[in-house]
Amino acid sequence: MAMASSASYAPSTVPHPSPARIRPLAPARGAVPSGLALSTTTTTKRRSISAVTNPRRLRCAASSSSAAARPMTQPRFIQHKKEAFWFYRFLSIVYDHVINPGHWTEDMRDDALEPADLYSRKLRVVDVGGGTGFTTLGIVKRVDPENVTLLDQSPHQLEKARQKEGLKGVTIMEGDAEDLPFPTDTFDRYVSAGSIEYWPDPQRGIKEAYRVLRIGGVACLIGPVYPTFWLSRFFADMWMLFPKEEEYIEWFKKAGFKDVKLKRIGPKWYRGVRRHGLIMGCSVTGVKREHGDSPLQKCIIVLKSPSVPLQLGPKAEDVSKPVNPITFLFRFLMGTICAAYYVLVPIYMWIKDQIVPKGMPI
Structure with missing residues (x-):
């Protein structure tokens, strides 16, 4: 299987049209995180930032991730928790037999988990958005099941996970990836595969x-990548979130992560072209690299008066609110x-893989 090697990916420019025009958190006054360049339009309306825990003026990450993604006017019909809940109510029946063979195979899973460095069976690991437990099965090959927690919002997916013999001993629970029910500084490893595309x-x-x-x-975090072929872009934007590689990097750095790296993975029919x-x-x-919460929660914007706490703001989706049944x-x-x-793309690409001579991109 043709796979790109693991490498630190540093985009040259990152879209950053945040309303507050705030630069990402820097380790020192005036510095910019390594590998993260800002466009010239971003720097025209900078605001001063102070850190709650440090009297020095620091620059803080923007309060919303929507700035990094494609325009929110794009439909993304299943990038909402309620639609995703019912989507998986039916997809869970055939998920392991229809989706995995074309998009998420065992060799892909093992390749994607390699950067997680699951070097000890004693590591405490949480698999967020773990669904039927396919990725969790790869984790318990390297970590004792009693040290692993599988969390997902879909009870139908989790029921499939509970039926798998290989997951006996794993803690399986319902939960929200955007509001995890765990204390700060709990796990040694966080894994999430095929879940971010449904996060509002x-x-x-x-x-x-x-x-x-x-x-x-x-x-x-293992997830999709944005297509370059126009028809695939259309269906991607209509279905759910397909982030660009630069966006993954930006989200991680804003959250406070260091040593951020991106490794490309792909199925057997993938030959390096991501059309x-x-x-x-x-x-x-x-x-x-530091104890406690993300830097996103430790900063305040210094406005004229008074200082206003910088938070992520309310969730993009409130599942407690009623929805119009026709719209839904x-x-x-x-x-x-x-x-x-x-579902049709891997079938089409598999056929091309059989026809097109080896060594040529498809």
Whole structure:
């Protein structure tokens, strides 16, 4: 299988149209995090930042991840918890037999987990958005099951996980990736595979990954990559969030992670050309170097008067609010139709892989 080697990915420019025009957190006054360049339009309206724990003026990360993603006007019909809940109510029935063979195979899983450095069976690991436990099965090959926690919002997916013999001993529970039910500084490793695409606010989820890790802990987030082919981009934007590689890097650095690296992964039909995007296309890792919560929670914006706490703001989606059933049904059906496109992509690419001579991109 053709795989790109693991490497630290440093984008030359990162989109940053935050309303507050705030620069990412820097280790010293006036400094910019390594590998993270700002566009010239960003620097025209900078605001002064002070740290709660340090009298020196520091610059703080923006309060919302929506700035890094594609415009929020794009539909993303299943990038909402309620639609995703019902989407997986049905997909859970065939997930391991339909999705995994084309997009998330065992060799891909093992390759993607390698940067997580699961070197000891005694490590405490949480698998967030673990679904049916396919990724968790890869974790328990290296870590004792009693040290592993699997969390997902879908009871239907979790029921499939509970039926797997290999996950006996694993703690399996419902929970929200954007509001993890664990104390700060709890786990040695955070793993999340195939979940970020359903998070209404990716920055909030990655901030939570930072919070629950112990100092020296590693977060390993595995997710899709944005297509370059126009038709695939259309269906990707209609279905769910397909982040760009630069966006993963930016989210991790804003949350406070250091030593951020991105490793490209892909199925057997993948030959290095990412025209159609990949539902599982990269494995991003970062290290927590300080105790406590993310720097996103430690800063205040210095306005004229008074100083106002900088928070992530309210969640992008409040699941307690009622929804219009007609709107919900429309979103659910449209999102499901768009998802079907990405079931057909691996079939199409597999056929091309059999026809196109080896060594040529497909």
